Structure formats: C-alpha cells, structure tokens
Amino acid sequence: MNCTEAHNDLPELIGGTLPEDRRKPLESHLLICPHCRAERESLQQACLLLRAAPPPEVRVDMATLYREAARREQRRLRRWRRAALAAGAALAALLAVTIGLNLEVRLEHHQFVLRWGAPPPPEQPPVQPEVPGTPPRERSVADDAERRVRVLEGLVEGLAVDVQSLELAQWQELTRLRAELKELQQQTVLHRETTGKDVDALYAERFLKQKASER
C-alpha cells in the first residue's frame, strides 16, 4: 500500500468502518510511514475535538408542533381563499371593463387588435380646397366620378331627344309618302278608266266599223 491509498482509507479507519481486508495492509503501512501516522493522529485529534462540542438536547413539544401545523394549514387555506377571491375580483373587473368599454380583442393576420368603444367611421379623404388652375388630376376621385355621371346623363338625355325628333321627322315623311301614294293611286285609277274608255272607243271604231262593212 502506498501513501495515497492509505490516505484514502484513513477516514474509514478512524471511523472504525474499514473492512478487515483493507485494515491490515493500512496498519502495516502506518507502522513504517511516519507521515501517514501523523495524518492519522491529526484526524483522530480533530475527531476528539469535535466531541468536545456536543449538540444540545432537544425534545420536540408535540402539542406545540400540532398547534403550529394547524395554524399553518389555516394560513395556507386563507391564502388560497384570498388568492381565489383576488382572481375572481380581477376576472369581474376585467369583464366589467370589457363590457363597459365595448372592448374588442382580435387576432388578425400579423397584428393583434385591441379596440374599445364604437368602431371608427370609414376614413374620409382629406378635402383639398379648389385652387384656380389646379389640374384635373388633383381633383378627388369622387368629384371625377360625379362629373362623369353628369356628362353621361347629359348624353343620354340628348340621345333621347334626338331619337324623339328623328321619329317625328320619319313619321311626317311617312305621312307625306302615304298621301303621295294615295294621290298616285287615284291618278292611276283615273288613268286606267280613261285608258279603258279610249280602248273601248278605239275598238268600237276600228273593229265594229270593219264588221259592219264586211257585212
């Protein structure tokens, strides 16, 4: 056994718990090694000194212990009750605030929305004063739209008037053509009657006279 091994076993030797198979080699080593022997004596001396300071005698008072345990249990229950009350009050307050402020909590895409009160009106475009000579592109879209609607209305009205006037002219033309056609028909009837008389007269004159002469 060397000194390192001896030092490892010394704590158990002085405590009296070193097994026999390790105690004998250690004792043999201590006989020949004054350094390890001094170490053992030093440790034993320290153990003796420790015994010089005995711990106080303690006797736990069971009645006090039970009383203290009961007090702690009550305190623990009180703490739980208080915590429950506080949590309830906090919840009620939160509920009141939510209702009172018309709170709205919403999770939207990439944003968390916390809003209270009525929802805000849709944003109005800022009204810009008309500056003489301001180019049309600076007018608002609404103005443009309104103007365009007005132009369209004017166009539609104009077209309606045009259609009406066109219809009137056509009707008048048609009436005139009908009158002309009627007159033409009358002339045709008259002309046919005249032509028929002429043909009858011509027939009578030529063929009736010829028959009469042949006879």
Place this chain on the structure above:
Amino acid sequence: MIPPHDAELMTRWQRGDEAAFEQLVRRWQQPMARFLFRLTGHAELVHDLCQEVFLRLFAARSGYRENGHFSGWLYRVALNVARDAARRRRHIPAPLEQTEPADPAAPAETVCQRRELARLVAQAVAELPEPLRVVLALRHDEGLPFEEIARLTATPASTLKSRFTAALRELRIRLARHGYGPGEMP
C-alpha cells in the same frame, strides 16, 4: 420486540396514526438536533429548526413516497431547513475571536475551558464550507457510511472521503491557532 421501521411508521402516519408520527419524532429528534447543530453552529437555533423539520414531515404526510431511504429524505429536509434559516438570517459565521491560548495548567478553570472549547469548535465547524460541514456531520456525528452520504448528496464517495479529511484537517488548523493543538484538550 423489534421496533418498527421508519417506512412502516411513515405508512401508518399516512393512514392517520398520530402515534406513529410521534414515534418518528422521538426517534429522530436527537439525530436532527446533532445534524442541525453542526450545520448552524448555534445551539439556540437548533430547537426551532428541529421543530421546523418535523413540521415539514407533518406536512409531507400526503406527498411522501416511500423509496426505502426515509433517513436520507429526512436529512435532506433538515439540510433545506438549515439553508433556509441561513438565508433568512443572512447568517455568516462570525470569525473565531482572537482569544489568548488556553492554559492547560489551570485546573480550576477546566470547566470554563471546556465550555470555551465547545464554543470554539462549534464556531470553527460553522465556518467551514457547507459541503465539508455536511459530510462532517453525517459521517462523524451520524456515522453514516460514505456510500449512503453519496446517495443523499449526489456526490461520489471518493469525493466525500476527501472532503471529510479536508474538514478534519481544517478544523485542526483553526483550533490549533487558539491553542488547542495535539494533547491540549482541557
């Protein structure tokens, strides 16, 4: 009659047997006092700290799970109680007073010297770092095997042996400064 094991007493206590709890307290009150005294170095604190350890044992009635190491569990509770007390009091062990070396040749003062030695030893132990104090208390005072202390403190047994030797050596050095060298016990 063989006294019941701690585990059996604990099981009975968990079923509501107060006598079992009281038996556990009686069995463990002095070992807890020794352990706490070594950790704190203050005899006047030990009673209250013991009371606290057993209050925690009382409170652990429903939460304790038996794994065959009741003593280890109780020592861990005591260690936590001592740590909590040290944090609460912000207790820093006072350095040893620079007293004159005790004169062993004054037999009339032997009693006073023993008392003084006890005070100096308690203070010297309290000044040690906590890992050294723990192994000193569990090994020297409680006589636990290093393997069990290793399980209790989650530290290798070889490290604990080194700490134990270091603690005793440090104690010797500190007390020698106050005249309590080899062969100078009052």
